Amino acid sequence: MAKKYNRYRSILTLKCPRCGHGDLFTKKGIFVYKNMMDMPTLCPVCDQKYEIEPGFWIGALWTSYPIVILIEFPFLMMALFSETLGPWIPLSLMFVAFYFAYPVMLRLGRSIWIHNWIRYDAELAEKLKE
Template identity: 30%
Template sequence: MRIISLLKGKCPQCEKKDIFKSNGNLLKLQIPEMNNTCKNCNFKFEKEPGFFFGAMFVSYAVTAAEFIAVFIVSHFILGLSLLTSFFMVIIIAIILSGYNFRLSRSIWIYLFAKPKVKA
């Protein structure tokens, strides 16, 4: 499934190898590191310099969607106070920041890549 490969950060063309070399480490303030090309099919992840500028907008959208989802769950479903819900949003945002970075880049790559047609 293509959406699963996207969420796992696999190559958009062959869906076999990882886009990212490392997941990054929030505690060490490391951002995830990318591979330049796919180790399986040689797909180039960064099509051109500055290609990932657009991924920032994807990241905003992903983060906003998560904020809204977390807020709705904590305030309206779990019945937590506004302040507690607000803290939940911040905590979740911090926990997910590394994943969001990878996810937004994956989404961006997938938007412009076509899967290789299997012979």
């Protein structure tokens, strides 16, 4: 628990942006397929409300979409420009990649989004340690 708060680690480990300890999702980990979007209403540690306002998570599209583009772009380039592979192998790989990227896109996208709006509360984190 003595680890210093790190914003990027908090984003990648899907933790609450305010206290850095509560889990954002009911199920831990990035590669979760069943009930992948289940989130508690409040942070189990600091009671921060996760869905700050109605429709808050729609904004997470702004952070999820670039993740997919980053993952799929090389396959698209391969499909368009590879002379030896032809288009179907890269396009098939694109679907396989999407299968793995899907939970990353949604969960990490939400994590980045909420970390963008809620700041770390050092005083609160100090109180929680006591």
